[in-house]
Amino acid sequence: MLTFSLSLAFALVAAAFALSFYRLLAGPSAPDRILALDTLYINAIALLVLLGIGLASPIYFEAALLIALMGFVGTVALCKFLLRGDIIE
Amino acid sequence: MSGTVEILLSLLVLAGAGFTFIGSLGLVRLRDFYTRLHGPTKATTLGVGCLLIASSLFFSLTTENISLHEILVTLFLFITAPISAHLLAKAALHRRLPSVAPLPVDAAADGEPGAGIDRLQDLR
Amino acid sequence: MKRWLPHPLLTPVLAIVWLLLNNSLALGQILLGLLLGWAIPCFTLAFWPERVRFYSPRAALRFAAVFLYDVVIANIAVARLILAGPRVLRPCFVNVPLDLTDDLAISLLANTICLTPGTVSARLSADRRTLLVHALDCADPEALVAEIKQRFEVPLKEMLEC
Structure with missing residues (x-):
């Protein structure tokens, strides 16, 4: 039961990856691409958590936490760049 | 693991993955940037939240220790997702991206007192 | 007291985060x-001089409960709107006049708006009196403003500004 729903969940998250990736490539504007990148970060967290459950190993948690941290910092830096044309003031 | 727990876990995992998928679907399907912003900030946050609760339950039940550190990621996402959404909306307004809804009047004027429509009504 | 424990709320929060992390x-x-919960606020005091105070812990708890309930409801609503497609959406920008003055209260309100009822807070005006909000599907802007004010702003005011 759990194995089956895990495979289905993997498929759904992979489809989410593909959709976000399409938006990343298609644009059309810079904020759209940043939003797609941010969504990709969150999808990666979801994928790692699923992988952790599937392989019954708690190691992936740390990677998920790091991606959450770095993704947030990256998004904020890119937005700041769009707003001010400069990151470090 | 008993059957009930397994069903509960499966439901949580599927709901989480489903919400993540719908969030990304919104990213592709909706028409302008401002509406696209809603999908990833909301649906995806709850999706990952569901997955993390499932993970917490799974590790608490399969190992002897109670596993609560997933709460940390959930908490972190709940704090950061609105901030990135807010910044993205601000950047989009700053660049005056096209929108289905009419844009507020002086949207690009960062740092000007009074935002948009209300200000004009005040002046009248 | 003020010198040795600059942020009395931050110490237990940091301690709990440390325990969760480990x-x-x-x-x-x-x-x-x-120890970390005591040392980190001491060393970072220069970055946030003013203390966070909750005037009413009961209001804070009630707010947290309403918030969690609303997050789930709003997420299901947004998911349904996305599945329904772009044609049924009625997006609009709404200006929400703010009664809050405290920085923390305003940022909490903006975050809550982003996570809850199909809205994203887009910009705070420079004089901190209005918050520009983008709604995904909004038939009646007046009602939306009234709902935000009544549901989130009133408890936040009670909680942080007395």
Whole structure:
């Protein structure tokens, strides 16, 4: 039961990856691409958590936490760049 | 693991993955940037939240220790997702991206007192 | 007191975060967490001089419960709107006049708006009196403003500004 729903969940998250990736490539504007990148970060967290459950190993948690941290910092830096044309003031 | 727990876990995992998928679907399907912003900030946050609760339950039940550190990621996402959404909306307004809804009047004027429509009504 | 414990709320929060990060409840970790929770606010005092105060913890708890309930409801609503497609959406920008003055209260309100009822807070005006909000599907802007004010702003005011 759990194995089956895990495979289905993997498929759904992979489809989410593909959709976000399409938006990343298609644009059309810079904020759209940043939003797609941010969504990709969150999808990666979801994928790692699923992988952790599937392989019954708690190691992936740390990677998920790091991606959450770095993704947030990256998004904020890119937005700041769009707003001010400069990151470090 | 008993059957009930397994069903509960499966439901949580599927709901989480489903919400993540719908969030990304919104990213592709909706028409302008401002509406696209809603999908990833909301649906995806709850999706990952569901997955993390499932993970917490799974590790608490399969190992002897109670596993609560997933709460940390959930908490972190709940704090950061609105901030990135807010910044993205601000950047989009700053660049005056096209929108289905009419844009507020002086949207690009960062740092000007009074935002948009209300200000004009005040002046009248 | 003020000098040795600059942020009395931050110390237990940091200790709990440390325990969650280590996923353990050992006595040594609790002590280390408390030590970090005491030391970090002392060293970072220059970055946030004013203290966070909750005037009404009961209002805070009630707000947290309403918030969690609303997050789930709003997420299901947004998911349904996305599945229904772009044609049924009625997006609009709404200006929400703010009664809050405290920085923390305003940022909490903006965050809550982003996570809850199909809205994203887009910009705070420079004089901090209006918050521009983008709604995904909004038939009646007046009602939306009234709902935001009544549901989130009133408890936040009670909680942080007395």
